[in-house]
Amino acid sequence: MLELRDITAGYDRGAPVVRGVSLTLAPGEAVGLLGPSGCGKSTLARVAALLHRPDAGTVVLDGTPARGWRHRAPREQRTAFGVLFQQPRLSADPRLRLADAIAEPLRATGRKDQIPTRLRELAPLVGLGDDLLARRPHEVSDGQLQRACLARALVLRPRWLICDEMTAMLDASTTAALVAVVESYRRESGAGVLAVGHDRTLLERWCDRTVGWAELGAATGMPDVA
Amino acid sequence: MTAHRTPDPRPAPNPAPTTGTPPEGTDEEPGAATAPPRLAVRGLTVRFRMPGGRSVAAVTDADFDLAPGECLVLVGESGCGKSVLASALLGLLPGNAEATGTALLTDAHGATELLAAPETELARSVRGRRIGLIPQSPAAHLTPVRTVRSQLEETVRELTGVRRGAGLRAAAERAAARAAFPAGHLDRHPHQLSGGLAQRAATALALAGDAPLLLADEPTTGLDRDLVDRTVDELRRHAEAGRALLMITHDLAAAERIADRVAVMYAGRIVELADARRFFGTPGPRHPYARGLLDALPGRAFTPIPGMPPELGDLPAGCAFAARCDRATMTCATLPAPRDGVACHHPVPPEREPDRARTA
Numbered sequence: 001m002l003e004l005r006d007i008t009a010g011y012d013r014g015a016p017v018v019r020g021v022s023l024t025l026a027p028g029e030a031v032g033l034l035g036p037s038g039c040g041k042s043t044l045a046r047v048a049a050l051l052h053r054p055d056a057g058t059v060v061l062d063g064t065p066a067r068g069w070r071h072r073a074p075r076e077q078r079t080a081f082g083v084l085f086q087q088p089r090l091s092a093d094p095r096l097r098l099a100d101a102i103a104e105p106l107r108a109t110g111r112k113d114q115i116p117t118r119l120r121e122l123a124p125l126v127g128l129g130d131d132l133l134a135r136r137p138h139e140v141s142d143g144q145l146q147r148a149c150l151a152r153a154l155v156l157r158p159r160w161l162i163c164d165e166m167t168a169m170l171d172a173s174t175t176a177a178l179v180a181v182v183e184s185y186r187r188e189s190g191a192g193v194l195a196v197g198h199d200r201t202l203l204e205r206w207c208d209r210t211v212g213w214a215e216l217g218a219a220t221g222m223p224d225v226a
Numbered sequence: 227m228t229a230h231r232t233p234d235p236r237p238a239p240n241p242a243p244t245t246g247t248p249p250e251g252t253d254e255e256p257g258a259a260t261a262p263p264r265l266a267v268r269g270l271t272v273r274f275r276m277p278g279g280r281s282v283a284a285v286t287d288a289d290f291d292l293a294p295g296e297c298l299v300l301v302g303e304s305g306c307g308k309s310v311l312a313s314a315l316l317g318l319l320p321g322n323a324e325a326t327g328t329a330l331l332t333d334a335h336g337a338t339e340l341l342a343a344p345e346t347e348l349a350r351s352v353r354g355r356r357i358g359l360i361p362q363s364p365a366a367h368l369t370p371v372r373t374v375r376s377q378l379e380e381t382v383r384e385l386t387g388v389r390r391g392a393g394l395r396a397a398a399e400r401a402a403a404r405a406a407f408p409a410g411h412l413d414r415h416p417h418q419l420s421g422g423l424a425q426r427a428a429t430a431l432a433l434a435g436d437a438p439l440l441l442a443d444e445p446t447t448g449l450d451r452d453l454v455d456r457t458v459d460e461l462r463r464h465a466e467a468g469r470a471l472l473m474i475t476h477d478l479a480a481a482e483r484i485a486d487r488v489a490v491m492y493a494g495r496i497v498e499l500a501d502a503r504r505f506f507g508t509p510g511p512r513h514p515y516a517r518g519l520l521d522a523l524p525g526r527a528f529t530p531i532p533g534m535p536p537e538l539g540d541l542p543a544g545c546a547f548a549a550r551c552d553r554a555t556m557t558c559a560t561l562p563a564p565r566d567g568v569a570c571h572h573p574v575p576p577e578r579e580p581d582r583a584r585t586a
Contacts, residue, residue, distance in 0.1 A: 035450075036450045036452065036453075037420055037421065037422035037449060037450045037453060038420040038422060038423075127533070127534055140305075141303075141304045141305030142304045142305070143303060143304045143305065143534075144305070144534070168447065169304070169447060170304065170476065171301075171302070171303040171304055171476035171519070171522075172476070172478055172519055172520070172522040172523050173303060173518065173519055173522040173530045173531040174303065174304070174530070175522065175524075175530075176522040176523075176524070176528050176529060176530035177522075177530035179528075180530060198450030198451055199451065199524070200451065201479075201523075201524045201525045202524040204524075205524040205525075205528055206524070
């Protein structure tokens with residue numbers, strides 16, 4: 001279980017973006033989180049992926065509360081997450097070839113020996129050929145780069161996938177293709193998926209359940225929430 | 227879905243744009259009696275020269291007309307050359323690009339061939355004044371060290387007669403309101419804005435000059451559905467006031483909401499140019515790629531088109547879509563010429579398809 005309990009988070013202590021939000025994600029479940037621009041859903045996604053320390057509240061990962069955030073999170077918690085962001089350009093190191101970008105999590109966790117195997121498994125899954133794998137981000141399109149980012153998110157076989165507007169920059173066909181990859185991974189691995197976005201049609205088609213931001217007990221802009 | 231579409235505001239029937247028939251070989255100039263299109267693009271081709279003598283075919287033989295009051299939406303996968311087309315029209319291509327063909331802009335100022343116009347003319351009288359651009363990444367378009375108000379006031383001052391003082395302030399606030407940019411955020415810097423607000427600030431800047439032709443390059447990226455609808459409706463209102471709008475997008479829902487006509491681009495070529503109602507409704511698109519694109523929508527079949535688009539630097543000699551197409555045959559090794567607005571050897575027949583589906 002991934003539990004977000006009573007999370008309050010933001011970038012300025014006086015004015016948190018997220019107030020008192022709770023959300024639970026079961027293994028193998030895909031939850032869509034719908035909300036308008038700027039409501040704080042991306043901040044919540046970052047908290048859920050242990051990338052942003054909340055001002056209050058706890059994140060409980062399979063019964064263990066998270067204590068550290070970002071690089072201070074213990075490795076087995078940190079690597080339980082795969083994260084996909086809206087803008088692949090901003091989330092890929094421009095100096096790394098796509099193959100190296102995909103392999104980077106394996107390198108960082110000392111599993112270099114698995115790199116060839118995992119690349120051979122993942123590249124066809126996300127539809128990247130050898131030619132594309134040898135390129136750097138500026139030589140590929142947004143859609144192709146996001147495919148590489150998805151492979152990178154899956155390379156450590158995460159138990160949780162956090163997709164923050166993963167498809168907002170993509171055309172309809174690439175969107176359908178990437179969602180299909182996430183879904184096949186979810187079926188095979190039993191991972192839970194938190195998909196954040198504002199496209200109701202997409203999230204309802206994709207996820208087991210879709211929650212609106214307003215239903216989360218989040219009263220944005222109100223100081224005291226029960 | 228068509229409730230917002232008012233009766234056709236176009237002044238006179240113009241055979242080329244309404245039927246979407248690209249000219250065959252020689253261009254037929256519209257007759258003297260009919261108004262010329264606001265923008266007439268013929269054979270627009272853009273090549274990028276790359277190191278090692280390679281060249282990238284970003285746009286090939288684009289032909290279309292755009293009438294005043296009309297909205298043409300250019301859709302296609304990312305990296306298919308849509309944005310390069312917009313840059314070519316504005317003379318904003320990088321130095322290693324070569325643009326050939328013609329793009330004739332006709333408005334109250336006269337007629338200008340955009341590809342041949344000198345940079346001084348483009349800078350002084352075209353960009354911002356005769357063609358407004360809503361850019362793809364507003365965060366990169368706004369000046370980071372100045373507030374939105376200061377940028378809007380500068381634009382209003384340069385493009386309209388209002389010089390200074392309360393009049394300028396009010397004009398800038400009106401310009402902001404037109405793009406639904408909240409007045410309370412005018413004194414913020416770009417980094418203090420959300421993606422949606424930055425987009426609206428860029429839209430306000432583009433609309434400030436009241437240009438007769440608007441190019442909107444992915445104006446709705448990063449906006450939520452309500453904001454997409456509002457932005458698109460605002461653009462639609464601008465078109466209906468007699469301006470012409472060329473919108474580039476990958477958001478088919480936004481395209482459906484706003485378009486009079488749809489141009490589908492694949493690997494640098496316009497493969498289908500169709501009336502929007504027929505394209506999104508019945509009988510639907512005729513090019514297999516366009517059908518695949520619609521079928522990928524989560525509201526429809528949600529199935530991706532297999533494979534990926536070809537590299538623009540290494541296009542096949544024949545139809546670029548053949549490798550991903552279930553209708554492809556040997557004929558597809560040759561390039562299909564556009565017929566009735568569709569560049570395909572085996573287009574879906576125009577009327578029979580829905581009948582067959584009904585009887586099946």
